[in-house]
């Protein structure tokens with residue numbers, strides 16, 4: 500299991516920096532919280548995960564098309580979507596150490612540490628429902644039992660924090676400001692026009708770009724309902740929270756799909772189940788994540804957005820608990836209707852066969868590629884004897900193979916190895932290593948997830964074959980040089 504190793508997260512953070520997957524953001528200036536740089540291996544791994552996503556959900560499906568919309572959209576987009584008014588987190592400040600914390604994380608972490616049995620907590624017997632923000636004891640007990648408090652009102656957080664005497668996780672004191680809402684959208688300004696007119700936002704989700712282009716997609720392509728639009732790209736959120744490595748960052752890559760359908764022609768529950776299966780198959784099949792580390796969790800009424808009829812999160816067991824990996828929501832016709840209202844344009848869809856006009860409904864699967872990458876690294880990590888192995892699926896591993904000359908001071912071995920290396924590089928990303936003994940070179944490649952190590956030795960010069968060593972089993976076999984490309988290609992299929 501992913502968390503069988505003590506300090507697994509620390510090990511992944513350290514390996515990522517040491518081997519060039521992920522570096523702390525702006526490190527030479529003392530760092531920037533919740534930001535990271537993707538190094539030479541990290542950028543390859545991330546790109547491979549993106550490619551898997553794009554191939555699985557856009558290219559291989561006849562009911563999907565792709566889009567690449569702007570990061571900066573017209574500011575009215577975010578008014579229409581509700582982000583300007585409501586895209587916020589409840590925050591609380593510690594008056595003693597000045598640390599700002601997300602109120603939901605504060606209470607959830609506290610419940611996780613102290614348990615979710617309501618009997619353990621001092622919930623007042625007599626309290627003022629209006630003053631506390633809760634309707635009664637039953638509501639509070641249900642929340643405590645669930646361990647989930649996302650979506651509560653400021654006043655409700657204040658009550659829980661007061662009743663449970665939740666201390667500051669940084670300094671341990673109990674000296675809080677009231678809970679307040681902070682908007683997560685990053686504001687920016689365009690050009691030199693007066694400030695009020697120039698205000699714009701970096702997109703908080705890629706989804707809105709899809710709704711904004713809906714009419715153009717329908718008018719320019721031969722899509723008919725039901726169909727989906729997939730988009731990969733950066734989103735930005737002013738996250739003031741402990742980020743847990745690349746799990747939660749200020750900027751991140753999203754992979755979002757809006758799947759449009761006519762609710763009278765298609766059963767939304769059936770489509771929802773089909774999407775659940777597609778996401779599960781992708782995570783357990785393409786990314787080969789262990790099923791025991793995954794679960795579905797349905798949002799309760801308090802947590803679910805007001806426009807959503809059903810929301811389920813596919814959660815992964817990160818070292819800091821089961822957390823959202825992928826959100827799946829039935830957003831009804833909320834977004835297109837809002838954009839009709841704010842733009843004044845008709846965004847309805849006309850059925851080419853019947854002429855019927857409707858505003859389509861959508862089911863939205865939304866994931867963070869960086870979060871997928873964090874999961875992939877954690878799930879692939881293994882310690883076997885004195886070696887560390889990243890058991891990445893070969894298709895997403897940064898290097899598909901590494902080529903070694905047995906000895907670095909034998910010109911004929913180095914020359915032959917170079918030939919093999921250059922040949923394979925035309926097709927795959929391949930590593931070269933001629934330092935230290937072969938055992939050390941194997942271990943160095945294991946740690947970065949290279950599935951195959953190819954050694955050129957004296958027999959190669961005579962017989963034209965090489966030793967290929969498998970990362971996961973450490974088994975070795977001899978393969979002809981001319982068969983190497985086929986051998987690797989088959990392993991990637």
Ligand code: GAP
Nearest residue numbers: 704706746747748751824825826865866867870
């Ligand atoms: N359009 C819906 C939407 O954006 P969300 O649950 O806020 O929904 C979708 O985000 C996914 O994006 C999440 O499940 C998560 O994988 C990823 N995500 C959200 N915020 C993130 C952050 N600050 N850093 C990394 N990934 C994030």
